[in-house]
């Protein structure tokens with residue numbers, strides 16, 4: 001069971017007695033909460049289920065940046081060039097856990113063979129990100145959460161001109177997608193972010209990006225708004241999904257509930273729910289860590305800063321300066337390895353005056369990723385009434401409002417084909433599965 005703040009949970013109405021509802025959503029991370037909010041805004045009857053407190057898992061520990069910039073997964077020749085550094089454990093942004101190499105190798109081969117990785121799909125993702133950012137700004141105002149939103153942009157830092165040159169592919173994508181950005185020379189950088197040590201070559205400011213002083217608080221405010229609108233929440237662990245007449249029966253640790261439709265939005269645990277239904281979700285885990293540091297002497301950091309050479313981000317948050325690590329490819333439940341975040345903290349200290357750590361141990365979470373770099377938003381093939389909203393990898397916080405809205409419009413049958421098709425879950429299972437039978441249900445076990 002996850003750790004959660006009992007006080008936060010007490011703020012939500014818990015209703016384990018519901019036995020029938022139109023729509024059930026499994027998972028109250030930012031994706032499930034935004035899906036619930038979008039459905040409730042459309043006037044639908046929604047019950048949200050989570051085994052812990054809303055927003056307490058991956059959606060709690062992230063960097064808190066809301067972006068419109070497309071996320072680019074390196075593929076082809078670029079990945080090949082970086083591979084020796086990754087293999088030798090010298091790549092700052094990506095680490096592969098020892099023991100996880102056989103699983104990672106299959107993934108890397110797939111990515112290297114995929115020339116399309118960084119183009120067409122990134123553009124589709126960008127379109128959803130842009131819609132999502134606009135929706136977030138509206139929903140944040142409605143949920144009375146503007147005090148945690150900072151319109152400061154997101155700074156990509158080039159320590160040297162060589163780092164800036166290495167950013168060419170990302171820059172090309174930013175230009176192609178129309179992402180608003182501004183170049184900064186060393187002087188601009190000092191004026192914009194006086195907390196940074198002198199000597200950096202420059203940077204790039206993504207101007208239409210904002211950040212949160214507490215990502216967990218955003219989940220909680222959206223959740224409170226969902227409840228104000230008449231939505232319901234129950235804290236219980238879902239153990240299975242079974243056919244139930246024309247609908248579905250959702251089995252949970254306190255009983256079961258019948259629903260016309262069920263949305264799986266369980267982030268990194270989504271595969272556990274789908275496996276008993278005969279679907280192997282090809283999800284992999286890009287684990288990440290964070291550690292808070294107290295602010296040091298001198299000017300405070302004003303915005304999230306991505307130190308590209310260091311492969312980490314530091315951002316001011318209510319708990320302190322949050323340093324978040326790059327990617328660790330590992331099994332979801334393998335024990336944490338703090339070397340990567342400790343190295344990131346060391347690099348951050350060289351760039352900004354930072355005080356002692358706020359906590360002894362780093363937080364760890366798993367970015368839920370799919371091999372083609374796009375989330376799956378839509379119906380589970382061959383199982384009418386089961387819907388997915390999963391696989392939002394590095395940009396789930398940013399994508400949440402847009403993904404929830406797209407899912408709600410897909411469920412209502414009003415989404416345009418061209419906006420829905422890049423995220424179609426059916427792409428993950430080209431050979432359509434056989435229909436469900438009552439026997440092949442329940443018993444959710446970690447894969």
Ligand SMILES: Cc1cc2nc3c(=O)[nH]c(=O)nc-3n(C[C@H](O)[C@H](O)[C@H](O)COP(=O)(O)OP(=O)(O)OC[C@H]3O[C@@H](n4cnc5c(N)ncnc54)[C@H](O)[C@@H]3O)c2cc1C
Pocket residue numbers: 002026027028029030031032049050051052053054055056057058059060061062063064065066067236237238239265266267268269270273286287288289290324325365366367368390391392393394395396397398399444
């Ligand atoms: C270090 C790091 C930095 C990041 N930075 C950013 C960023 O700056 N901007 C950005 O946009 N994204 C960022 N991300 C990505 C983002 O955090 C994720 O994509 C997003 O939080 C995923 O949300 P989710 O709702 O899918 O998953 P989660 O937040 O993990 O929610 C899943 C929920 O499902 C529940 N659940 C699971 N199984 C069951 C069950 N059987 N029964 C009941 N409940 C269940 C869990 O308890 C959990 O609450 C970052 C991620 C990491 C790790």
